[in-house]
Amino acid sequence: MMKKLLSLLCVGATVLLAACNPQFDKKTLRLEAMDTFMQCELYGVDALTVSEIRTNLQGLDEALSVTQHDGAANEIYNLNQSGSLTVSDSTAELTRQALALCADTDGALDITVLPLVEEWGFLSKNYHIPSKERLAQLLPLVGYDKVQLDGNTVTLPQGTKIDFGAVAKGYAADVSFGLLKKLGATRAILNLGGTVGAFGEKEGGKPWRVGIADPDNSAAYMGWLDCRDKIIATSGSYERYFEGDDGKIYSHILHPQTGVPVDNGILSVTIVSDNGVRSDGLSTALFVMGLEKAEAYYRSHRDFDYIILTADKKVYLTPGVAAAFTQANGYDYEVVVSSQ
Numbered sequence: 001m002m003k004k005l006l007s008l009l010c011v012g013a014t015v016l017l018a019a020c021n022p023q024f025d026k027k028t029l030r031l032e033a034m035d036t037f038m039q040c041e042l043y044g045v046d047a048l049t050v051s052e053i054r055t056n057l058q059g060l061d062e063a064l065s066v067t068q069h070d071g072a073a074n075e076i077y078n079l080n081q082s083g084s085l086t087v088s089d090s091t092a093e094l095t096r097q098a099l100a101l102c103a104d105t106d107g108a109l110d111i112t113v114l115p116l117v118e119e120w121g122f123l124s125k126n127y128h129i130p131s132k133e134r135l136a137q138l139l140p141l142v143g144y145d146k147v148q149l150d151g152n153t154v155t156l157p158q159g160t161k162i163d164f165g166a167v168a169k170g171y172a173a174d175v176s177f178g179l180l181k182k183l184g185a186t187r188a189i190l191n192l193g194g195t196v197g198a199f200g201e202k203e204g205g206k207p208w209r210v211g212i213a214d215p216d217n218s219a220a221y222m223g224w225l226d227c228r229d230k231i232i233a234t235s236g237s238y239e240r241y242f243e244g245d246d247g248k249i250y251s252h253i254l255h256p257q258t259g260v261p262v263d264n265g266i267l268s269v270t271i272v273s274d275n276g277v278r279s280d281g282l283s284t285a286l287f288v289m290g291l292e293k294a295e296a297y298y299r300s301h302r303d304f305d306y307i308i309l310t311a312d313k314k315v316y317l318t319p320g321v322a323a324a325f326t327q328a329n330g331y332d333y334e335v336v337v338s339s340q
């Protein structure tokens with residue numbers, strides 16, 4: 001009897017210890033930032049860490065927004081207005097990384113597309129199809145190589161404007177991963193409006209399962225990807241688009257060299273890598289490149305994986321994610337594993 005009582009007490013004490021230890025405690029963080037809804041589950045962190053991550057995400061939202069103009073914190077808005085600004089270390093770092101990726105993708109990613117984004121109405125939601133003459137006026141303002149970065153000072157020619165929309169959520173994931181590491185988190189799953197940070201792995205050594213949206217119904221998943229310690233970003237034509245007077249669908253991903261929304265048979269590009277700016281930036285860039293160039297870009301880099309869905313119902317996978325991807329019941333995309 002006494003033995004039984006003792007062992008019960010021991011079990012009770014272990015459970016109590018576990019409950020008191022923040023390592024066993026799940027914390028949820030929800031916020032609206034970067035024009036989207038973010039939700040994170042964090043393990044092994046205290047409430048202070050959660051609030052530090054929240055503050056950082058809000059700070060990035062303020063700094064990188066192209067529309068918020070409440071004060072000095074709105075760095076990109078102010079830069080776009082004034083043409084030159086000495087920005088924070090964090091914004092300078094993102095500028096450096098994004099410019100390098102623009103160059104490496106041969107301008108498929110171009111952080112100066114904002115004049116075009118505005119003209120098509122993707123900011124105001126007053127959508128319209130610009131005339132050829134109007135596009136010809138705007139295209140000379142676009143070109144990442146026009147951005148000068150000298151220390152932390154960014155300088156733009158008259159009329160050129162920066163839009164970090166294609167990389168901001170990935171950068172937010174990188175910054176959050178940095179904090180989670182520094183503050184000793186055990187695991188976390190961050191959903192930053194579709195850009196997912198899978199930090200560590202699930203309890204019991206299992207990988208995180210990340211849903212791949214169904215382009216026809218973005219509330220549903222056409223498949224899942226198992227992964228650990230990765231940042232997973234998706235660019236989809238279904239995310240933001242409008243139907244023109246001509247009955248055609250125009251999506252928010254623009255071809256920086258023609259100024260026109262990309263329409264190349266790709267429905268979505270998901271990129272999996274260790275770096276959020278890379279995942280997010282490449283999801284946009286490979287969408288712009290189209291399938292053939294995307295495959296060639298992969299073969300010449302190989303430091304990331306992709307899942308590309310096309311309108312002819314195929315799902316293209318790199319070998320690195322072929323085994324980790326499961327198609328959901330009821331979907332019949334033909335799986336094509338890209339050659340090494």
Ligand code: AMP
Nearest residue numbers: 108109110111165166235252253254284
């Ligand atoms: P994402 O959803 O990551 O593909 O980012 C798309 C957003 O980035 C758009 O809503 C635009 O604000 C901006 N954008 C569109 N086309 C491009 C492009 N080719 N390069 C860089 N940013 C772009």
Ligand code: MG
Nearest residue numbers: 166280281284
């Ligand atoms: Mg992107």
